[in-house]
Amino acid sequence: MRLNDCDPGFKHEVAAEPGGEGIRACFACAACSARCPVGANRPDYDPRRLIRLTLLGRRDEVLSSPLIWLCSSCYTCGEVCPQQVRFTEVLTAIKNIAAREGHAPPSAKITAELLAKQGRLLEVTDFENDKRADLGLPPVEQRPGDFQAILGLKPAEGEAGEEPR
Amino acid sequence: MTNAQLDTPVLILGGGVAGLAAAVDLARRGVAATIIEREPRLGGRASQFCCKATEACARCGACRLGELLVQAAHLPQITIYTAALAVAAQPQGDGWRVELSPQPGGEIGPGPGRPLRERTTLNTQAVILAVGGEAFNPAGKTRFGHGRVDGVFSALELEAMLSQGALGPDGLAPAKVAFIQCVGSRDASLGRLWCSRVCCGYALRMGRVIRKLLPESQVTFFHMDVQDYGRAWEDELPELRKQMRFVRAMPGEVTAGDGRPEVTYALAGEQAIKEGFDLVVLSVGLGPPNGASALGELFGAAKDSDGFLTTDGGPAGVFVAGAAAGPRSLNESMVHGGLAASQAASRVASLTEARHG
Numbered sequence: 001m002r003l004n005d006c007d008p009g010f011k012h013e014v015a016a017e018p019g020g021e022g023i024r025a026c027f028a029c030a031a032c033s034a035r036c037p038v039g040a041n042r043p044d045y046d047p048r049r050l051i052r053l054t055l056l057g058r059r060d061e062v063l064s065s066p067l068i069w070l071c072s073s074c075y076t077c078g079e080v081c082p083q084q085v086r087f088t089e090v091l092t093a094i095k096n097i098a099a100r101e102g103h104a105p106p107s108a109k110i111t112a113e114l115l116a117k118q119g120r121l122l123e124v125t126d127f128e129n130d131k132r133a134d135l136g137l138p139p140v141e142q143r144p145g146d147f148q149a150i151l152g153l154k155p156a157e158g159e160a161g162e163e164p165r
Numbered sequence: 166m167t168n169a170q171l172d173t174p175v176l177i178l179g180g181g182v183a184g185l186a187a188a189v190d191l192a193r194r195g196v197a198a199t200i201i202e203r204e205p206r207l208g209g210r211a212s213q214f215c216c217k218a219t220e221a222c223a224r225c226g227a228c229r230l231g232e233l234l235v236q237a238a239h240l241p242q243i244t245i246y247t248a249a250l251a252v253a254a255q256p257q258g259d260g261w262r263v264e265l266s267p268q269p270g271g272e273i274g275p276g277p278g279r280p281l282r283e284r285t286t287l288n289t290q291a292v293i294l295a296v297g298g299e300a301f302n303p304a305g306k307t308r309f310g311h312g313r314v315d316g317v318f319s320a321l322e323l324e325a326m327l328s329q330g331a332l333g334p335d336g337l338a339p340a341k342v343a344f345i346q347c348v349g350s351r352d353a354s355l356g357r358l359w360c361s362r363v364c365c366g367y368a369l370r371m372g373r374v375i376r377k378l379l380p381e382s383q384v385t386f387f388h389m390d391v392q393d394y395g396r397a398w399e400d401e402l403p404e405l406r407k408q409m410r411f412v413r414a415m416p417g418e419v420t421a422g423d424g425r426p427e428v429t430y431a432l433a434g435e436q437a438i439k440e441g442f443d444l445v446v447l448s449v450g451l452g453p454p455n456g457a458s459a460l461g462e463l464f465g466a467a468k469d470s471d472g473f474l475t476t477d478g479g480p481a482g483v484f485v486a487g488a489a490a491g492p493r494s495l496n497e498s499m500v501h502g503g504l505a506a507s508q509a510a511s512r513v514a515s516l517t518e519a520r521h522g
Contacts, residue, residue: 029389033431034417043436082352
């Protein structure tokens with residue numbers, strides 16, 4: 001590894017992202033790695049290693065790694081961490097940077113498309129609303145407008161236009 | 166009913182090594198002192214500690230308690246009450262007026278001092294708070310299994326086992342021993358951010374004692390990093406690294422395995438593994454004394470950001486010594502007791518001068 005290939009600003013970039021602040025506190029004690037259920041099934045997935053790579057400034061290696069998308073968000077790392085690093089949140093910050101730079105995997109794109117189209121991952125059909133009507137509940141509407149705004153497909157609500165139904 | 170009355174130049178709360186060292190130091194300066202100890206006998210935490218010498222003295226300080234007890238018993242300037250508690254205190258003139266209450270169960274124990282028999286009012290010119298710190302209760306770190314998994318002990322329990330000779334060829338002979346460091350120290354999830362400063366030293370020294378007692382045994386030291394634990398510690402490390410396995414990882418958990426505890430940990434660049442040990446020792450840290458707030462209020466002593474007692478900017482004539490003021494080894498507590506003694510002696514001398522001058 002050459003130090004010249006490292007980006008010393010990367011850790012600050014991650015820390016500036018919502019949820020990424022915790023990276024400053026890591027002691028590299030590996031309690032997270034000891035308990036991570038993803039790591040138990042994928043030898044190459046190691047929270048401590050991802051944090052060290054980030055702190056070292058291996059920006060391209062981290063952002064383009066398929067490993068960062070494997071976290072199951074079970075929060076076990078956060079439970080055992082003595083430093084309250086909240087690795088799940090740190091990884092979300094890293095994933096946000098990666099997604100902005102076009103590193104999101106196909107599954108993340110499909111998820112975003114479903115949210116843009118439906119406002120939720122599962123499409124609302126007559127089946128759900130008939131069941132709700134039987135129970136005396138109001139129908140659920142698909143309101144994808146907010147997600148379209150988040151995804152930059154339309155202006156945010158209140159700025160312009162009427163929410164599509 | 167009127168209380169019994171006592172006058173003493175210096176009142177020392179706590180008869181552990183810090184309080185005893187302060188009393189002995191004061192006596193050498195010709196200043197009389199009264200020690201009150203809430204337990205039936207003197208010695209405090211140090212009375213449970215084992216000698217950590219192997220070929221040579223490990224300078225742990227455990228044996229110096231005996232020396233202090235003998236001196237405290239023989240120096241005529243020192244008065245000792247055991248099973249006694251300060252229940253009220255108020256500034257009075259140049260000093261303090263302190264109400265002492267006898268504690269139940271105060272039978273005469275072995276060693277110097279006699280139990281306080283009745284409520285007593287004591288007038289003093291200076292007060293030394295030497296009540297010690299409190300070891301972390303490892304049950305508070307549930308994932309390490311203390312009290313739940315057989316074979317998991319706190320380091321204090323290991324101290325007692327070693328000092329009673331429970332480990333060795335004729336006793337318990339664990340083939341594999343693990344020390345887990347920083348249990349209750351440097352842990353933001355517990356709100357205990359400080360390094361306890363003594364744990365690396367006691368764990369490595371007890372590990373070395375175990376290796377001496379049981380040369381076939383294997384000792385593993387799970388740590389985040391090794392902290393300074395006294396003079397020449399860096400010179401000792403290379404030899405200790407040969408005797409023990411240093412693993413730079415905090416275990417994720419300790420679970421009940423097949424008849425013995427199993428430790429889950431991840432080495433750098435490797436997948437997490439479970440490894441069985443015969444004995445898992447949790448190196449518990451030092452925290453503020455129980456009741457620090459109440460004691461602080463009694464004598465107007467503040468707490469620092471970690472909850473330890475401090476008299477910085479506090480009332481005149483109140484000093485803190487030993488682990489009550491922050492994590493300290495036995496040797497450091499004795500030196501700190503000496504410092505408090507010199508401060509108290511100066512105060513007594515200046516008050517005496519003012520009265521006679």
